[in-house]
Amino acid sequence: MLWGIIALLFIMLFLNFPIMVVLIVSALLMMFFMAGDLNLVMFIQQMTSNVESYVLLAIPMFIFAADIIVEGRTATRLLDFINDLIGHIRGGTGIVAAATSTFFGSVSGSSQATIAAIGRPMRERALQYGYKDSHIMGLIINSAGIAILIPPSIVMIYYGMLTGTSVGDLFVAGIIPGLMVFLGFAIWEYFIAIKKDIPVEPKATWGQRWRSFRKSFLTLGFPVLILGGIYSGMFSPTEAAAFSVLYALLLELVIFRSINIADVYRIAISTGAVTSIVFILLAAGGAFSWIISYLRIPQQLTEAVLGTDPSQFQILLIMSLFFLVSCMFVDSLVAIAILTPIFFPIAVAADIHPVAIGILITMQATLGTVTPPFGVNIFTASAVFNRPYLEVVRGIAPYIIIFVAINFLLILFPDIIMVYQTIFGSSKGG
Numbered sequence: 001m002l003w004g005i006i007a008l009l010f011i012m013l014f015l016n017f018p019i020m021v022v023l024i025v026s027a028l029l030m031m032f033f034m035a036g037d038l039n040l041v042m043f044i045q046q047m048t049s050n051v052e053s054y055v056l057l058a059i060p061m062f063i064f065a066a067d068i069i070v071e072g073r074t075a076t077r078l079l080d081f082i083n084d085l086i087g088h089i090r091g092g093t094g095i096v097a098a099a100t101s102t103f104f105g106s107v108s109g110s111s112q113a114t115i116a117a118i119g120r121p122m123r124e125r126a127l128q129y130g131y132k133d134s135h136i137m138g139l140i141i142n143s144a145g146i147a148i149l150i151p152p153s154i155v156m157i158y159y160g161m162l163t164g165t166s167v168g169d170l171f172v173a174g175i176i177p178g179l180m181v182f183l184g185f186a187i188w189e190y191f192i193a194i195k196k197d198i199p200v201e202p203k204a205t206w207g208q209r210w211r212s213f214r215k216s217f218l219t220l221g222f223p224v225l226i227l228g229g230i231y232s233g234m235f236s237p238t239e240a241a242a243f244s245v246l247y248a249l250l251l252e253l254v255i256f257r258s259i260n261i262a263d264v265y266r267i268a269i270s271t272g273a274v275t276s277i278v279f280i281l282l283a284a285g286g287a288f289s290w291i292i293s294y295l296r297i298p299q300q301l302t303e304a305v306l307g308t309d310p311s312q313f314q315i316l317l318i319m320s321l322f323f324l325v326s327c328m329f330v331d332s333l334v335a336i337a338i339l340t341p342i343f344f345p346i347a348v349a350a351d352i353h354p355v356a357i358g359i360l361i362t363m364q365a366t367l368g369t370v371t372p373p374f375g376v377n378i379f380t381a382s383a384v385f386n387r388p389y390l391e392v393v394r395g396i397a398p399y400i401i402i403f404v405a406i407n408f409l410l411i412l413f414p415d416i417i418m419v420y421q422t423i424f425g426s427s428k429g430g
Helices: 002-014 019-034 040-049 054-071 074-086 092-108 111-128 133-149 154-163 167-173 175-195 206-216 221-231 237-255 261-294 297-306 312-329 332-349 354-370 376-385 389-393 397-412 419-424
Strands: none
Touching: 002 019, 019 040, 019 261, 019 332, 040 261, 054 074, 054 092, 054 111, 054 154, 054 237, 054 261, 074 092, 074 111, 074 206, 074 237, 092 111, 092 133, 092 175, 092 221, 111 133, 111 376, 133 175, 133 354, 133 376, 133 389, 133 397, 154 167, 154 261, 154 332, 154 354, 167 175, 167 221, 167 237, 167 354, 167 419, 175 397, 175 419, 221 237, 237 261, 261 332, 312 332, 312 354, 312 397, 332 354, 354 376, 354 397, 376 389
């Protein structure tokens, strides 16, 4: 019966049923046919209780802040500053694209928002300096994915809610893998620029750098606000999300004056629509996770997939493969809702730290957004750049290889992720 329900789940996914329908139908079938002692009232209670968590309030606020920022001037000011700072070095234009996308992730927390805000001006600038279109599009698509690893991250918030892991710790732990990916991209850009003799941009004067720094100075306050506030104990991740909205409004509405009150209302409506979809997914995913845990399906699948005594490496490798493939085909939040209850107890039992598990899951979610055939960043870039799918994916292979190599390194040595404890200690926020 279990395998039949799992098969039905994937058939419904491939037939493009709404994700919440797939999750609810599968969970109800398992409850009716495999857990007769449960009733529908308990199922509904699980759905509602999974969207009552205080930490989930951070999701709509981070989405709202990101939407405000994308609408305003924050992205271009940040791009100009980083370009004036390092654009003149060999491969500088590509490195600027990767650096701006990485930093913008700490502002928006969204890979799609990063492509929308950074993508078009960065692509136009790169084409002027001799970059192939497929090259720069591939770089932008993959660099934008780093935004999922750099806090704030909705993936981390949801994982933290499901597993009881500190969201503050997840936020800070994601910085090291995110910077590792950026460094890998930067090294590649340096060597490919030498190989293809890509021209360098003129070196900005110190006066020009100072002017662009002053214009972007307030933008640099976002990571200080989010991480500094959490780790100083001033506020929790949820409160940091609320402050990020206030800060975004002050920047774009009052200081830069790039939006007006009517724009704020329109942005809020859009954020509300996206949030409603996310929370329906969270409710359905929470109920699905509950019934899976109740039926002890993780324990059943452990022996079937991993054997009787799997090593930490085996667990992390198999877990990562399951998450990666799932995130290539469905939304990362859905994959987390389905697979986390299966693999989390197994990994914790093998003495793997919950934060390390969460960061590796986030890595797979990141890879899933940039990997064909259904990576959401690819379709976002195709729409933003108005280019066909096959042209957009032509230049992504080198960056995916770098991503996979760093991913494998973290699977092999998960203690790299935990270095944040030595640097920062443990968060004061939940």
